[in-house]
Amino acid sequence: DMDKKTYLCRYHNILEKIEKKKQYIDFCNERASSIPGPCYGERINNPSPSYEAPFVRWIYKGIEAEEELEELEKKAGLVRMEIEKAINTVKDEDLQMILTYRYIDWLTWSEIAAKVYYSDKTVRRKHDQAIELIKIDQV
Numbered sequence: 001d002m003d004k005k006t007y008l009c010r011y012h013n014i015l016e017k018i019e020k021k022k023q024y025i026d027f028c029n030e031r032a033s034s035i036p037g038p039c040y041g042e043r044i045n046n047p048s049p050s051y052e053a054p055f056v057r058w059i060y061k062g063i064e065a066e067e068e069l070e071e072l073e074k075k076a077g078l079v080r081m082e083i084e085k086a087i088n089t090v091k092d093e094d095l096q097m098i099l100t101y102r103y104i105d106w107l108t109w110s111e112i113a114a115k116v117y118y119s120d121k122t123v124r125r126k127h128d129q130a131i132e133l134i135k136i137d138q139v
Contacts (some may be wrong), residue, residue, distance in 0.1 A: 007136045008103040011083050014076040015106075021069045028062035031055065080104065088135045095130035098123060 070073045087099045094116065101112045113123045 004091040004134055004136055007086070008083055008099070008134075011076065011080045011104060014079055016074060018069065018076060021065055021072060025062055025065045025069065028065060031058035032062060037043045039114050042057050044112045064066070086134055090130050090133045092130070092133070095126055095133065098127050099130050102127060 030060045034055065084100070085105060087096050087103070090096050090099065097116055098112055101115060106117070109120045109123055113120045116123065118126070
């Protein structure tokens, strides 16, 4: 059974995967667009030569990564809705704001404190109170 904080962190974790996937796609695109020139004087005796240029493989890897990115983005949307639904099981609006800032917007404790006009210590206390009240099994 997933604990409440792990459950709430899922959206951020998917956003991180999306960022990494975008970086990989950029990397594939760089590789695909850098076509190596011929190497003169090198003779490679390969019994089964690959006639596919290396850049072609990067194009295919890029296409595959684009499809994975699309799936991750769909999943992120669904997970965000689940988390927002869970946050709404907490009836106190202050606590809802703190949870939203923390787990949807991924703000630091200080950033949250500045937004809700509480001390860092009060924000953490209210956060812990919200975690106690949140119901993830009803989502």
